[in-house]
Amino acid sequence: MLKFYYDSFSQPCRALLILLEFNNVPYEPCLINLARGDGFKEEFRKVSPAGKVPAIDDDGFQLVESAAIMKYVVSKYRLPDHWYPKDIRKRAKIDEYLSWHTDNLRNGAASYMFHKYIGKKMMGLVHDEKRIKDAKKMLQKSVKMIESRFLKDTPFINSHKITVADLQALCELTQLWIVEGEIDPLRESPKLKEWMDRCTRTLGASFDRAHALLYRARGKGTFNSKLNMSGLKLFFDAFSQPSRSVWLLLETNAIPFVPSLVNIASGDQHTRKDFLEVAPSGTVPAIDDNGFYLFESSAIMKYIVSKYQLPDHWYPSDMSKRAKIDEYLSWHTGNLRMGAAGYMFMKYIAKKMLGKEPEEKNVEEAYNMLQKSMNLIENYYLKDTPFINSKEISIADIQAACEFTQFYMADLDMLKDRPHLNDWMERCKSELSPKFDAVHAMVYLAREKGAFKDL
Incomplete structure (x- = not known):
């Protein structure tokens, strides 16, 4: 049986927990209390060398990182296609969000919670006002990006049906419930609130079960064959590591593309309208594949491998x-x-x-x-x-x-x-x-x- 190592106060763990519970996937729960130091235990480290949750052991097959685990669970247990679509473009758009999520919404929300509340409450750390301000700014910027890009034309993130991307984003934002009323991104964002309501209605009791400890913490005030690719346009900067990754994949596999240089040092990412239309985040690389826009290097590379049938x-x-x-x-x-x-x-x-x-x-x-x-x-x-x-x-x-x-x-x-x-x-x-x-x-x-x- 699938062994699931998790901590209910961990946002990525709750995302995976909801996926398993909602789809009735059997698993053996293995609770890891990070606050108590369980992440350093030798037995857990055999499954997760970095000591991070979530992690799984599926009859000897071990895996860490929530996004990777959720994709694996969808495939292994043949969950409904909407969770992580087989259609390469639909899947690429989910990958786009998941890649963006880690460095943006997750970084902003988790950093804000740690520096503002958790570090002081659990570790006795002194507030670093600059870090708190920077994290809050990133959180607010990320929320705006979700509204203007990822929920622009669809009821769920880059999709007409709920996916693993929604679970990741949802559980990141619910972490803020621990400090009820002190920061609420939904207060200023009706569109985001409507999306969250759709998600919670769709997930029903599975959502509430996964958040039981969070509700309790809030209640206690705990924290107060290669196709013709002539139309593929690659926006990149040669000094950008992720840009070179995509560029190298294209070159190694002899895939033709139209190069569009974006000089980050000169500020092109702030002024070029053609680039910002493709990548509202202002980050490289990005592609325009005959009107199909995609940014985030790993999502782009997966898309290229799938669409252009590169070696397995x-x-x-x-x-x-x-x-x-x-x-x-x-x-x-x-x-x-x-x-x-x-x-x-x-x-x-x-x-x-x-x-x-x-x-x-x-x-x-x-x-x-x-x-x-x-x-x-x-x-x-x-x-x-x-x-x-x-x-x-x-x-x-x-x-x-x-x-x-x-x-x-x-x-x-x-x-x-x-x-x-x-x-x-x-x-x-x-x-x-x-x-x-x-x-x-x-x-x-x-x-x-x-x-x-x-x-």
């Missing part, structure tokens, strides 16, 4: 193999990407481009996250396979490789003292040759010019 190893059709790739991609955004991009920006780019000295505390935090992420890749994602969770190269490897190559601009080799990771990178370069070097030409040029050296 890029994003396997086998649901267990695919789930392991999804596991990495979900983890990547909030860990390796955050650590690598954060360290590179604060240590080098911010000073070069903005003339600002970085705060050493922030630099150290990003560096520690980077090191922790590299440890997990070595000890978990590359533990038994030559590529990330796979015997063959996949889009997960492209994402990770392009993150590490960003350091080339500062003439840094973050892998030189890590033979296991270095061997993996060399395998990736070999598989992606000669397109790997072509895609990284601007990065190499920045290194040769010493653009970010010795800052």
Whole structure:
């Protein structure tokens, strides 16, 4: 039977719990009390090396990261198609939201709750007003994005029926109920409130059961064959790691596309109307496939693999193999990407481009996250396979490789003292040759010019 490791106060856990309960999927509940330190227990770490929830053990098949688990559950238990549609465009739009969710709504809502309430209540931390303000701003910006983009033309997120994307967003916003009345994104957003009401009506008792402890906390005031692709337009910046990932997938598979350069350093993401129509978030990469718009690199790569029938190893059709790739991609955004991009920006780019000295505390935090992420890749994602969770190269490897190559601009080799990771990178370069070097030409040029050296 499926073992489900969860903490009811965890937003991603509740999303998965609702999916299982609503669809009557049998499971063995394994409660993990994160506040009590259960995340550090050796037995749990065997299933979830990072010590995070949710996690599952399905007769020896282990998986972490809520989005990856929900996709796996939909496939394995043959749940109704609307939860995670088979139609490649419908699925791509759900993937678009799920990829965006981690860095935006989840980052804003979870950070706000932690810095404003949980850190002080449970850990005795002093309020950091700047972090609280930044998190609240991100939360409010994310809510506006959901209204204006993801719920623009549909009653549910990018869909006419409820999906796993709605569960993720819904459970993120319900976390704010713990501090009833102190912050309520729905108060200023009738459209968002209507969406939430639709979700809760649809989910019925499953929603209430999953939120039972949350209601109690609130009540107690606890916290007070390749097709013709000539029409595919890729919006990208060669200095953007996710942009290079999509670019590299297209080039390696000889898929023709119309390049549309977006110069982030010059502010194109704020002024180009053609780009903002495709990517309202103002982030690269983004694609316009003959009127079908999509942003978020992992969603784009999955869409490209499916639509243009690329070799199966890029994003396997086998649901267990695919789930392991999804596991990495979900983890990547909030860990390796955050650590690598954060360290590179604060240590080098911010000073070069903005003339600002970085705060050493922030630099150290990003560096520690980077090191922790590299440890997990070595000890978990590359533990038994030559590529990330796979015997063959996949889009997960492209994402990770392009993150590490960003350091080339500062003439840094973050892998030189890590033979296991270095061997993996060399395998990736070999598989992606000669397109790997072509895609990284601007990065190499920045290194040769010493653009970010010795800052």
